[in-house]
Amino acid sequence: MKLKQISVFLENRKGRLWKALNILSNAKINIRALSIADTSEFGILRMIVSDTELAKQILEESNFVVKVNEVIAVGVSDNPGGLEGVLEIFNEMDVNVEYIYAFVEKNGEKAVVVIRTEDIDAGVNALKNGGITILSEEEIKSI
Incomplete structure (x- = not known):
């Protein structure tokens, strides 16, 4: 993940x-x-x-x-508030985001965002608990 x-x-x-x-x-x-x-x-x-x-x-x-x-790649809804929903999960789970950047292409209908958190495992767990799909290295390399 x-x-x-x-x-x-x-x-x-x-x-x-x-x-x-x-x-x-x-x-x-x-x-x-x-x-x-x-x-x-x-x-x-x-x-x-x-x-x-x-x-x-x-x-x-x-x-x-x-x-x-290590970083985390997630698909976010490509509409107003899509990224805010992901960041809200980190905020609620007290996970610090160090930086974010986006991919040049979408994964289906979703924008792809790369996130680096202070504690990468806590970031992964927060996203999983928040119901966010984390993209695998294989999925990213196939975009």
Whole structure:
């Protein structure tokens, strides 16, 4: 029920983002979702990719700092309040959300959202108890 995400630490300078994405492109690794958070000195590129382990390996071989961690992917109703309902479950179960980003494609009629919680197991349990369907890694990679 947990999904692997890679986080790539990028110096905030010209061409660094392009280089990371170029490496993935040349290896035929598909990016399914991504988010970039930045400061004046560095950025964190978070991605769900078609082959997490290969992406980590080839980026590290090119001197990028890469971390793999777990996130949760859920389908939410693609209408006003859809995401709010998921966040309400976390709020009621006292689970802190660290960040959220969305997929470029839908899963059927639902938007797909990636969520990182402070305690990933508590996040999974809260969603299950709240009746939210958590998408598997296989389901995500088939979108």
